[in-house]
Amino acid sequence: MVPNRDTKKPVGQPYRSTFILSVKTVQGLQKCTICGKAGVFNREYTHDCLCKACFCKSITEKTRKAIAKNNMVRYGETVAVAVSGGKDSLALLLVMNELSIKHGSRLYAITIDEGVPGYRDESIRLASDFSSKLGVKHVVLSFKDLYDLGLEDALEQREGKVTSCAICGTFRRRALDLAAIKVGADVVATGHNLDDFVQTYMINLFSGDIQKIKYADPPASSNPNFPVRRIKPFQEIYEKEIAFFAYLNDIPFQVASCPHMNEGIRTEVRNFLNTLEMKHPGIKQMTQKSAFKIAEQLNKGDSSKKMLEKCEKCGSPSSGKICSVCLMLEQFKPKSKISVTSRSSVQ
Numbered sequence: 359m360v361p362n363r364d365t366k367k368p369v370g371q372p373y374r375s376t377f378i379l380s381v382k383t384v385q386g387l388q389k390c391t392i393c394g395k396a397g398v399f400n401r402e403y404t405h406d407c408l409c410k411a412c413f414c415k416s417i418t419e420k421t422r423k424a425i426a427k428n429n430m431v432r433y434g435e436t437v438a439v440a441v442s443g444g445k446d447s448l449a450l451l452l453v454m455n456e457l458s459i460k461h462g463s464r465l466y467a468i469t470i471d472e473g474v475p476g477y478r479d480e481s482i483r484l485a486s487d488f489s490s491k492l493g494v495k496h497v498v499l500s501f502k503d504l505y506d507l508g509l510e511d512a513l514e515q516r517e518g519k520v521t522s523c524a525i526c527g528t529f530r531r532r533a534l535d536l537a538a539i540k541v542g543a544d545v546v547a548t549g550h551n552l553d554d555f556v557q558t559y560m561i562n563l564f565s566g567d568i569q570k571i572k573y574a575d576p577p578a579s580s581n582p583n584f585p586v587r588r589i590k591p592f593q594e595i596y597e598k599e600i601a602f603f604a605y606l607n608d609i610p611f612q613v614a615s616c617p618h619m620n621e622g623i624r625t626e627v628r629n630f631l632n633t634l635e636m637k638h639p640g641i642k643q644m645t646q647k648s649a650f651k652i653a654e655q656l657n658k659g660d661s662s663k664k665m666l667e668k669c670e671k672c673g674s675p676s677s678g679k680i681c682s683v684c685l686m687l688e689q690f691k692p693k694s695k696i697s698v699t700s701r702s703s704v705q
């Protein structure tokens with residue numbers, strides 16, 4: 359078993375979310391509101407009961423509308439779907455594949471291998487198998503290839519209070535950009551859902567992180583920290599519905615969570631929001647709309663987002679002279695001769 363510094367969870371053991379189990383047992387007591395066939399899903403915030411076909415179609419349609427409304431993908435662009443092997447990203451790959459066939463855009467699946475033995479091996483296999491089933495080209499880039507440093511190595515060397523998620527997130531965000539550039543993608547699509555969005559928004563509110571709240575404005579969708587545009591086509595869809603969509607479509611996905619995951623306050627915020635949603639169906643959507651409005655107001659006439667510098671070491675967009683990835687690499691590999699971009703440019 360791999361040593362685990364953050365939690366007591368062993369690597370590779372499945373932690374099945376209770377909502378996935380509960381959602382599987384939803385019984386269609388009523389007929390489909392749209393077509394009259396046997397219903398399988400009660401959508402409480404609209405008071406609709408949907409059959410399998412109408413439910414799946416509604417997910418694809420909601421995704422298509424979110425993309426069109428926010429101009430997420432422009433005509434002729436190449437999209438790289440970041441596929442972790444979890445339900446959200448694999449479901450996104452399925453939907454984006456369907457939409458790309460209809461709209462003639464090119465699609466890639468990209469997976470970042472952080473170097474977590476057991477956990478990541480399983481997810482790469484799931485991502486790879488599902489991509490080839492759909493006929494989508496799958497590209498895997500590892501921390502080891504890009505930075506000459508796996509996550510386990512970094513965790514061994516870390517000092518102070520920096521969390522594994524902070525280290526991993528910093529390296530992974532850059533790795534996704536580099537993978538997208540490698541396949542010639544104009545945009546990276548991630549599987550973030552409505553629940554992720556609202557949880558993050560609440561956490562940013564608690565910490566007063568105005569800058570991050572600004573980036574919630576989807577039409578602006580221009581977080582300058584990312585050289586390749588980021589989109590979240592599932593951002594208006596409930597996590598529960600994506601899980602059910604993945605189940606109905608027989609998508610084999612990874613249920614194990616990362617053994618290094620340290621969610622902090624997020625678990626409490628998630629539980630709080632789920633309780634609230636049960637009592638007041640649709641409140642997560644209302645919170646998101648409120649976040650969009652606030653972000654829009656914050657972005658009006660604000661040009662500070664465009665004032666990023668270039669990192670002196672690697673040339674990436676950076677708020678300081680040296681970007682966060684290079685700073686972190688210096689911390690872990692003070693004698694490193696490898697720069698992020700020089701490695702990444704190797705095809």
Ligand SMILES: [Zn+2]
Nearest residue numbers: 390393409412
């Ligand atoms: Zn129906």
Ligand SMILES: [Zn+2]
Nearest residue numbers: 669672681684
């Ligand atoms: Zn840099």
